[in-house]
Amino acid sequence: MSETAPGLTTQPTATTYELGELVPWAWQGRIRVPHFQRGFRWQAKDVLRLFDSIVRGYPVGNLLLWVRKSPAEKIKLGQLVIEAPAHDEVLWVVDGQQRLTSLANALHPEGNKHEPFNVVYDLAEDAFIETPRYGLEPHHIDVPTLFDGRRLLSWFRTQGPDVEDYYDKAEVVSTKLRQYKVPAYLVRQDDLRVLTDIFDRMNNYGRRLNRAEIFTALNSGTEEGFEGRLNFSRIADNVAARTLFGTIDVNTILAAFLARRGPDPMRDIRSEFSTGSRRSQLEFVEDEQTAYREAEEALVRAVMFLIETAGVPHIALLPYRAQLVVLTRFFAHFPEPTSNSLRLLRRLFWRLSIAGPSVFRGSFTQFSRILSNKIRPGDEEGSLQALLETMKGAVYARPNPDRFRTNEATTKIVLSAWWSSRPRSLATGVPADVQSLSSVLGDEQTPVGATPYVFPRLNEPGERDKRLWAANRIFLPFGEDLPSEVFRMLVEPRIDLDEATWRKVIDSHLIGDDALDLLVRGDRTGFLEARQTRVRAQLDDFLARMTEWDYEDTPSLDGLDFDDEDEEENEPEIDFSDDQLR
Structure with missing residues (x-):
């Protein structure tokens, strides 16, 4: 207050x-x-x-x-x-x-x-x-x-x-x-x-x-007129309706709201709209409702980047909520980034998804503060280069698909990779889209409702350790009634699907001819091993395209200042030690 x-x-x-x-x-x-x-x-x-x-x-x-x-x-x-x-x-x-x-x-x-x-x-x-x-x-x-x-x-x-x-x-x-x-x-x-x-x-x-x-x-204001005013819950509802991304929790929306207005999304909330000294520290001079409206617009742009460019179609597949906070700040200051900026931002997102926990050791939730400080108003190219610099020296390590738990970041990365193959309906052969995924997950915060087991029960020797493999789950983002044992739909395809369509369906779920033959013969272990090999290969291909790990993070030609190429900047480096992250 x-x-x-x-x-x-x-x-x-x-x-x-x-x-x-x-x-x-x-x-x-x-x-x-x-x-x-x-x-x-x-x-x-x-x-x-x-x-x-x-x-x-x-x-x-x-x-x-x-x-x-x-x-x-x-x-x-x-x-x-x-x-x-x-x-x-x-x-x-x-x-x-x-x-x-x-x-x-x-x-x-x-x-x-x-x-x-x-x-x-x-x-x-x-x-x-x-x-x-x-x-x-x-x-x-x-x-x-x-x-x-x-x-x-x-x-x-x-x-x-x-x-x-x-x-x-x-x-x-x-x-x-x-x-x-x-x-x-x-x-x-x-x-x-x-x-x-x-x-x-x-x-x-x-x-x-x-x-x-x-x-x-x-910051509630008076009772009168409340129905027409924005708040975090209404922003969550509006963003969900406009993007079909699901409902973002209000704490993430608050952090994104704060990050848009200033570089520290963890700052004290009690003086946010004070007319005193706090005002000079913020990057937008605006009334409260304008702040809410502009935060919603920046959030929508950030979410659409995730869906259209980064390949994350729903909040249930977002590895870390803090990433959305940083993206909101970026799109608040740079609402129409260049195509090169979008490509570099995609690299950053996926590099953070894979290696962020090792870079920001023990305090990944604080990374939104550190990265938000790298985004400088009016300097799109410089902001991106500063963001990417935080991941310099990070080591690529493929997430392990042998442990598929729907509330963990690794699983969400695997599912985003699967999404890039546009999994098809086992009933109609139609490929998934954001609308079909939203119809299944709605406001769910994990993708459990769209990822049934292929084999719910694996009790034989040699099978038990494979129950948690990604290969034992299937991604079905469709509002369809499914049998308790999904594998029966794989070995007994619908008669109204022609051979060519059915091949596309099976391939979209990363099931090759060898794996399908093993499944038809009842070799569950062989099927899971063959499919898991395909899962790993597809995951590697997806992440190679998204992270472009070995590429130079070169700014666009417009962002290069050839007049000053011989000058050296003497800006102090920011220490990312554990002490700062606490």
């Missing part, structure tokens, strides 16, 4: 609310979530644990509620869309959003239809469970019915004699839900700076928010 918050003029009021009173207030729009709050994060297990704690009488934590006069508006609370009337004392949730959102949705007939709020009570097992996919049994009662005394009585009248013995038990649980008392502190303060300061301190002294959420809270 740019100024010190003045503090509370009166102490918070301590009170308690029964859920039977508090939850209907949420449905009526009298409980609202400030825009500086993080999004809903809980999973089904968290919601179930909350309900279990309540009926056991366990404490579930205090609420901190900001009391203020608020206008009529349409609000969203979890899955509920509410036409909230104006009220002199609306309760805005400063702490307790996950709990109140869970209760308001799970206990509402409409909210209860959606995950993770689809909670029912198993009267036979005395436990809260998710709504079974096969439907409710007679002894399952949805919690909206359990919460409402009149609906509960009506439910038992219509269910028949099979469940009448459970009525006393259900009534006890219902009463515990409605009468459970939640302690709350009420803050009456109009100054938003005080609220965001409290919010920041609570999340630094207790469970911590991530850096992007704190930044959003500290």
